[in-house]
Amino acid sequence: MIIGLLLTLCVFSYWLHDNALFRLAIHIFIGATAAYVTAILWFNVIWPQVLHPIWSGNLKNTLLALVPLILSILLIFKVFPRLSAAGSPALAYMVGVGAAVAIGGAIIGTIVPQTLTAINSFDLQAAQTSGESSWITTINQGIILIGTLTSLVYFHFSARQKFNQPPARAGWIEDIARIGKIFIAITLGALLAGVFMAATAALVERLNFLSQFVQSLISG
Amino acid sequence: MDSITCLTCGHLNPPDNHKCEICGSPIETQDSPIDATKSGSQSPNPPEDLSSPHIPGEIHGVGGLLGKASLTPAQQAHTRLLKELIAGEGTTPTPPGQPKMRANNLLRIGVGSVIILLILISLLVELPFFSPPELSSETLAARQLIYSLPPGAPVLVAFDYQPAYIGEMSRASQGILAHLMAQQAYLTLISTQPTGPALAELLIAEIGRYTGSVYQAPEQYQNLGYLPGGASGLLIFSEKPHQMTPVTADGEPAWENSEVNQINHISDFSLVLVITDDPETGRTWIEQIGPKLGDKPLVFVSSAQAAPILQPYYASQPQQLQGLISGVAGGMAYQESALFFLNNNQAGVPWSTYSLALWAGAAIMILGVIVAFICRMNEEDSEPRSGGMKP
Amino acid sequence: MRRRPFSVFLLVIAIASGLVVLLGYWINLPALATLRDLFVRWAAILAGMAVLVGILNLLYVHWLKVSQPKPGGAYSLALLIAFVLTFLVAIVDTPTGSWSLWIFRYVQLPVEASLLALLAITLLVAVFRMLHRRFDWFSLVFIGTAILILVGSTYLPEVNMPVLQSLRTWLLQVPTVAGARGILLGIGIGVVATGVRILTGSDRPYEG
């Protein structure tokens, strides 16, 4: 408990000024975290998923289990500058699969559903049946639609170079983008409030920890 | 030489400056490297002009706002200190070598001391000033789902948040987890972050302290530990849970208990509860797991910073999220509404102090707007700037 | 520029593995599905191993700082000691054992939570600086929304503020949803572009 208190104070001291205690706390923290993660990796990945399968089960499973083992070893080569090149195949494999999963996730997971939701959420029947007065719902749906489209337009990159002027997009695109920017600002503002709330919770929790410790000292 | 106008705040800087004295943003002259250590001379128009006029404005602003948050004299003293410090941003004589660093440090220390003292005082006084939050529809939906669980129902609980958020997330999730335990659900804990397993164990133990009955592994729950590979890992886990997580966090064989040994697909769980601080993680779960759950509900406990992104999934047609508890407020509302009592009101994040801190934060932000506005008024003569990220 | 055979080999690995996984999303052949699952599972395991590689890199860099005396070598030593101690405890006691949890609770949690707590102060100061940097309507909408939502998130019994709270709810359920959807779609498109550049071999980060 006392250690937690000291570390908390060390980190808080950074708020006043960057100092040695803060750096010490940070380094201990990084080391401890890395060690804990290593242990987790051993118990949850390296032993059960890479090593153990080798001598369990039939030949087919063993052969299949050899592949991740070999790839893992190749990956570890990356740590040593001289052997680094040997690790590249494993890395290339990870990049390939990673890119594919990213594309799949982005299209199946984000682009298509968000597009369909944008269309389906504009639903007059639902507006009529909904409890609140239908025109408010319809207006809100309209705002959401406009916001989605305009904030999409905001990202448009291509621009035309006018004679000795900075490149600019066509006027009408600029106008739409300006509307989109309002929605983006509101969204990011809402998120900023969220982040601040999360951080404030941490601040309150830490200070509560401190004050309770002090109180326990006073009460003995 | 002419003085250079800062494109960002419009402040007139001496020609040898490379970072603006007022806003600190680099002055974009083609040949001038951005090197704050070079800029240090006084601004052409005396900084007092920047600071003095806005004191009344602030008294109005702060009095009006912090007033709502019931200022003690001590706190008022500190807001006054804060005002002086912000005034200081313009007025502090800046020795060459560190132009506005000192002003920034003072501002940081001022703001920090105000909010920290405010929190400490309200922690010591413990005045129940703010009434508990109301139960939102998505939180209510989550509660109904938990009530409908039969005893021994297998429930998957994902602890996917950074340890830093423990204050908020434990306050947000204690209610629903205690409720799950009261319903005697069999919990299967998992995390796609390596620090998750420890968080899970800590929270289970903590709830045990509050309710008086500690859940036991492996009779009442199993901790599958860390699931590597993010989206890829989840994809495989949802179809072959045994293959992806054969052992528990401490290396013991998993899936042995009768409640879970029949589970061969994610949809065999009665309910999936995801506790996360990050909208990306949340979306990964919704996108990878959601479609595979069939008619089984997916419930989220989310940090306040993820809620704005996750809320639409609850509102969407068809519903991709069947329940959502967001932030300290959601957790409080859940606890208040549930039929059992957790003796943790002063532990972790007390609601009243938290609300007060939020008010203080909002007040300080408003103060920032007022100060910036007044500075802007004083900069009227210099060229107006459309600012920030141009569309 | 002629490509070296080795980088061609890498290119083939990346594109082939990627295409197999990508096709698995659309073409519904049992064989392909099995292969894809296998590939994705291996990738997941490798992601775990990559974390280990990262840890080795971390230790290597700090070992260098300790071995060849540099400023801050003492900190690196502290880091290495913390690593060794924690690792021994976590391996002997298992990651969920009481000792490991003690370290986690009283070493890692306080530091992380305190860093996040500092962020609260940082954000408030940042608001001042940002408004000084650019005092335009974009910043004002940005900060104004944040303020409204903060105030609307609390409940005062004396001062009942239905207007504020309904405004907060509206902000969160209408314009925020719209903006978020636009941003998410935009990011989605960007991700597809990045992935396609990899799978067409025009980006090859893996070739040294």
Place this chain on the structure above:
Amino acid sequence: MNLSAWLSAEILGLGFLLTFALLFYIFYYWKHRASYQKELEELRRIDAFTRLRKTIGQAIENGRGLQISIGSGGLNGIRGAAGLVSLSMLLVITQKSCKGDQSPQVTSGDGALASLAQDTLHKAYRLAAVESNSKASQNQVTGITPFSYAAGAMLTILDQPLQANLLAGNFGSEAGLLAEAGERSSQLVIAGSDGLPAQSVMLATADDALIGEELFAGGAYLSAEPSHEASVKAQDILRWIIILIILAGVILKLAGAL
């Protein structure tokens, strides 16, 4: 009635992907053929990139380095994409700055990303025909979880006399601490992320922030590579296609066809 029932998501998704790939190839060959010189003028101005390009030059002039934090996202899923973008930006920046012996300092929170960053640095040296002088400490993993990574990166930012910090990749709200550390040591901070909380925090704390998709256009804004140019053009068109689909869908819905 639900539109997704009427139009299978898979088909629509495949359509998106194929359209994009096709557009990408068309533009790629077009750019390749036409010996294009003024790609950069063809893109709208984004302050963050304008300033970043200036800063690279200034870093060489003052002999003060750049630090690039490429985040802790690993290589999987959407986070991975953010990391890959930051790597392509790293390649361009290193090529430009290593001639002045000011190759950037890279911090990351994941082994795979760090290894890729190492390879990228070597590649940049090779392309710039400069003798590689990269030290182990030039590309380091500063911590393995997001917060320990951020904490370690904060220290490297505070320690070195840097010209500027570029935060590009997958971050959480802890990015605010990095930006603040850069501000403390009076460095320019340019930040972009795929995570939305990070974006809001960066907008508040960084000197210049990249919003949403802008990060993914990084390569095109920094280099004249035809492939980057082509992908940005393709992104623009795909975006308009999505807009049109949404509009069409809504109109059909109003007409009651769906």
